[in-house]
Amino acid sequence: MVDSMADALLSLADVRAGYGDAAVLHGVSLDVPKSGSIALLGRNGVGKSTLLLTIMGYTQLRSGTVSWQGQNISRMSPHLRARSGIGWVAQEREIFPSLNVEENLTTTARAGAAGAHWTLDSIYRMFPRLKERRGNMGNQLSGGEQQMLAIARALMTNPSVLLLDEPLEGLAPVIVEELIDAIKLMLSDKRLAIVLVEQHTEIALELTTDAVVLERGTVAWRGRSQDLRNDTATLDRLVGLRVEPDA
Amino acid sequence: MLPPIFGVLFDGIAYGMLLFVLSVGLSVTLGLMNFVNLAHCAFAMVGGYVTVTLVNTYNWPFIATLPVAFIVTALISVVFERVFYRRLYRASDLDQVLLTIGLAFVSVAVAAYFFGTLQQPIPTPAFLRGSQQVLGLGLGNYRIFLIVTALIVTVLVVAGLEYTRFGAMVRAAVDNQRMASGLGINVDATFAITFAIGSGLAGLGGALAIEIVGLDPSFSFTYLVYVLIVVAVGGLGSIAGSFIAAMLIGISDIAGKYYFPELGAFLIYLVMIAVLLWKPSGLFGKR
Numbered sequence: 001m002v003d004s005m006a007d008a009l010l011s012l013a014d015v016r017a018g019y020g021d022a023a024v025l026h027g028v029s030l031d032v033p034k035s036g037s038i039a040l041l042g043r044n045g046v047g048k049s050t051l052l053l054t055i056m057g058y059t060q061l062r063s064g065t066v067s068w069q070g071q072n073i074s075r076m077s078p079h080l081r082a083r084s085g086i087g088w089v090a091q092e093r094e095i096f097p098s099l100n101v102e103e104n105l106t107t108t109a110r111a112g113a114a115g116a117h118w119t120l121d122s123i124y125r126m127f128p129r130l131k132e133r134r135g136n137m138g139n140q141l142s143g144g145e146q147q148m149l150a151i152a153r154a155l156m157t158n159p160s161v162l163l164l165d166e167p168l169e170g171l172a173p174v175i176v177e178e179l180i181d182a183i184k185l186m187l188s189d190k191r192l193a194i195v196l197v198e199q200h201t202e203i204a205l206e207l208t209t210d211a212v213v214l215e216r217g218t219v220a221w222r223g224r225s226q227d228l229r230n231d232t233a234t235l236d237r238l239v240g241l242r243v244e245p246d247a
Numbered sequence: 248m249l250p251p252i253f254g255v256l257f258d259g260i261a262y263g264m265l266l267f268v269l270s271v272g273l274s275v276t277l278g279l280m281n282f283v284n285l286a287h288c289a290f291a292m293v294g295g296y297v298t299v300t301l302v303n304t305y306n307w308p309f310i311a312t313l314p315v316a317f318i319v320t321a322l323i324s325v326v327f328e329r330v331f332y333r334r335l336y337r338a339s340d341l342d343q344v345l346l347t348i349g350l351a352f353v354s355v356a357v358a359a360y361f362f363g364t365l366q367q368p369i370p371t372p373a374f375l376r377g378s379q380q381v382l383g384l385g386l387g388n389y390r391i392f393l394i395v396t397a398l399i400v401t402v403l404v405v406a407g408l409e410y411t412r413f414g415a416m417v418r419a420a421v422d423n424q425r426m427a428s429g430l431g432i433n434v435d436a437t438f439a440i441t442f443a444i445g446s447g448l449a450g451l452g453g454a455l456a457i458e459i460v461g462l463d464p465s466f467s468f469t470y471l472v473y474v475l476i477v478v479a480v481g482g483l484g485s486i487a488g489s490f491i492a493a494m495l496i497g498i499s500d501i502a503g504k505y506y507f508p509e510l511g512a513f514l515i516y517l518v519m520i521a522v523l524l525w526k527p528s529g530l531f532g533k534r
Contacts, residue, residue, distance in 0.1 A: 056429055082431035094426040098418040107415040108430035138422075157431055 008067070009034045009193055010055065010086070010161050015064035017054040023062065024050040026217040032161055035190040039204040039225055040197045041239050042214035048197040049091055051214070052163045055195075056088050057081055069160075085113055087159030091166050091197075093150040097139035101130055104138055104149055105156050112158025117191055123152045126182055144175035151182065161193040162186070168200050176203075183207055201239050205229045213238045254384045255505050256498060261390035263497025264397030265459055269452035270474035271404060271489050272445025278484025279421045280438055282332060283340050285347040287449055288471045289354035294320040294450025295462040296358065299367045309372050313396075313454055320450025321443040328442045333435070351467045358464035366461045375458075389458050396455065400448065405486055417441050421484075476515060480522045482532025491530055495522075 008031035018024040024047045032038055040048050053059050055066060057078040066074050073081055082088065096104055105123060110116075124131035127148045133141060141149065147167055154162055164183075168176050180203060186192050187207070198204035205211060205225040213221040213228070220238050221228070228234065273287040294316035301307040301315060327350070335343050375392055378385040408414035420427040420434045428434050456462065456470070477496055481488030496515050503514030522530065 058425060058429075077428070078425075079428040079431050079433050082429055088429045090426060090429070094423050096419045096422040096426070098422050099415055103415045107412060107419055108427075108432060110431065153430065 007031075007033055009036070009069060010195075011065075011067040012051075012055070013065050013067070015051075015054060015066065016062040017050065017059045017064075018062070019050075019059060024059070024217050025054065027064065028214070028217070028219055029064075030212060030219070032193050032195060034160070034193060035187075036193045036210065037187055037208040038193075038195050039201075039208040039211040040195055040214065041201055041204060041211060041228075042220070043238075043240055046214040047217045048214055049165055050217075052088065052165050052195065052197060055081075055086065055163060082108075082157065082159075083110070085158075085160035087154035087157055087162040089150045089154045089162065089164045089167060091169070093143075093146045095138035095141065095146050095149055095153075097137060100135055100137050101141070101149060102134040104153050105130075108153065109156040110158065113160055116158055117189075118155040118158050120156075123156060126185060127152055144171050144178075147171060147175070147179060148182070151179070155186070159192065161195065164194060164196045164198075166197055166199060168198060168203065176200075180207065201235065202229070249382045249384055251384075253382075254386075255502050257384065257386055258390060259498030259501035260494060261387075261393045261497070262459065262501055263494040264394050265452060265456055266473055266477050266497050267490050267493035268397050268400055268455060269449055269470060270477040270493060271400075271486060272442075272448045273474050274478045274481065274484060274486065274489040275445045276442055277478055278482075279417070280336070280441070282336060282442075283343040283347065284332070285344060285471060286327075286350035286354065286467070287347075287446070287474060288453075288469075289351045289467040290320050290324050290446040291449035291453035291456070291470060292354060292358060292462070292464070292466040293323055293453065294447075295453035295457055295466065296362060296367070297450065298454035298457060299362070299369055299462060302369045303367075309369065309375070313451060316454035317447040317451045320453070321447030324446030324450075325439055325443040328439050332442070333439075336438075351471065354467045355464045358467075362464070364464055366463050367457070368461070369457055371458055393455060393459070400451070401486075401490060404448070408486065413437075413440075473515075476519050478529075480519055480529055482526075482529030485529070485531035488529055488531030492522075 010032040012028055012030040015025055015028045016023060028051060040051065042048055050059055054061060057076060061074055065072050068081070068084060068086065099107060105120060129145060130148055130152060133145060151164070151167060167179055171179070183194070184207065187194065196204050196208055205228055208225045211223065211225040211228045212219055215238055221234055269288070269291055273284060276282045276284045276287070297316045297319045298309070298312040301312040302309055331346060335346055371389060375389045378387045379391065408417065416432050416437050420432055420437045424434050453462070453466065473496065477489055477492045480496065481492030495518060499518045500512065500515050503510055504512065507514065526532070
């Protein structure tokens with residue numbers, strides 16, 4: 001990961017969090033460096049989505065701190081976290097059905113700390129399909145288009161970190177390929193850090209430099225993605241064997 | 248020469264326009280924000296008394312008081328929203344009903360304390376008195392003014408919701424509060440402003456209603472029945488639905504009183520029952 005906390009863009013220190021009386025995370029620490037890329041892996045129900053929701057401020061934080069650019073944001077409301085540069089792509093995509101594609105993109109668009117790198121033009125260049133569909137309502141899209149829109153919508157807020165919650169889940173291989181290319185493109189210019197939760201372990205490890213594996217709400221393994229790819233024993237033990245799509 | 252039924256239709260449309268301005272805000276708070284605001288017509292009454300006070304005490308021209316009625320009502324309503332309503336957004340319907348019906352009762356007492364229980368007439372400006380002869384029908388100037396005003400309000404509300412960024416933020420926040428805030432929309436503030444605009448329109452409706460139905464402290468409850476019927480018949484949260492329903496109820500009410508005096512004011516309930524039997528979630532309702 002990173003050498004010191006001060007270098008971290010986003011930092012979680014011994015975070016315990018959950019919903020109501022149910023604790024899901026039991027002391028998770030995580031540092032996301034500037035323009036870093038972290039795969040967040042683990043079996044279903046180990047707390048991967050909860051971790052992202054905790055970063056956004058949608059869970060009950062019992063102890064520990066969430067820091068953003070050196071500032072403690074543990075008590076900050078979600079919309080201010082989003083405005084300060086945390087982009088979130090929810091697992092269920094959650095496109096606004098009453099807004100058309102272009103409104104989904106522009107309604108929450110803003111220039112980020114590094115200026116307005118992502119604009120309608122650059123988004124439509126990356127996902128030409130969204131341009132074709134720009135007048136369609138949010139509920140008239142295929143699953144793949146919804147996912148492109150969910151990612152594009154978050155990028156339009158020009159975030160410094162993008163939290164991606166299973167962006168490839170349930171999509172056709174050809175769409176998966178397109179999204180992989182898009183994520184590579186996002187990472188290529190070093191403006192953006194990503195935290196990628198994904199069940200397609202092989203793809204997630206290929207896209208990222210670092211990996212964190214959760215088990216029962218704690219960090220069970222952390223290190224280079226490259227090392228985890230070659231460590232079949234650890235993968236079997238913590239993530240389980242998965243049928244990969246023909247990628 | 249047109250038969251008198253067109254005159255009844257005209258009066259009904261004018262009355263429907265009034266009901267629309269009174270009820271569109273409730274359609275938004277009840278339908279989009281899921282808040283049962285039974286004090287909606289108490290806010291409408293505030294607008295009415297603002298106009299009465301400005302015209303009768305300070306000799307303002309009637310037209311000039313209308314924007315003030317809107318603004319004062321919107322400001323008062325946002326104070327109530329921040330202090331009381333906000334705490335009950337996630338509470339049960341019953342809690343919301345108890346709070347807001349309580350506020351409605353309080354509004355009746357407060358209005359009676361300051362203005363007495365009698366009707367508060369205001370002098371109509373000269374250009375809104377009298378009527379225009381069109382194809383043998385006498386169309387009241389004030390009703391023409393009412394229709395034009397309500398149409399302007401309708402266009403502004405629809406355009407504001409459909410074609411402005413703020414309108415898109417309201418729709419996004421209504422669709423999915425969590426995702427909206429996760430993308431940086433201040434959902435609380437968005438709802439507070441929406442609520443204020445809806446209440447302000449009720450206040451405008453209250454001011455416009457003085458000439459047609461009069462104003463006394465019972466306004467909070469008398470017109471609550473009408474606006475609830477309009478919202479139920481139109482379908483929750485649908486502006487187009489509220490508009491059509493307001494026309495339907497307005498025309499039925501006037502036509503009922505004109506053609507079936509023995510049935511009188513009861514006809515609107517039959518219309519409501521018929522529509523809701525046909526479409527239980529209202530004409531344009533989604534749920």
